Amino acid sequence: MINVIVILEIDPARVDEFLEVITHNAAESVKEPGCTRFEVNRQFEQPNLFALSEQYVDEAALEAHTQTAHFALWKEKAATGFVIKRWAVKGPVLA
Secondary structure, eight states, X not given: OEEEEEEEEEXXXXXXXXXXXXXXXXXXXXXXXXXXXXXXXXXXXXXXXXEEEEEESSHHHHHHHTTSHHHHHHXXXXXXXXXXXXXXXXXXXXX
């Protein structure tokens, strides 16, 4: 299994735009045969801070995810600047 954990700080004025794109990406991603989880979480105390928790059966499934139309749309929209900061950990599940 491969997990991807992403923390995103979003421009507060563009949270609704972000949510529209990321919830579409999540809904489509879990339809992929190699994606077993794609969750979007929001921080209580800082409502423009989000965590994405994704899981793929293997590296090939993760690579396939990056080739989908919904991922391309995510990349396109994210490039417009609504992400202020981004942190990520991507790798195999160890325990």
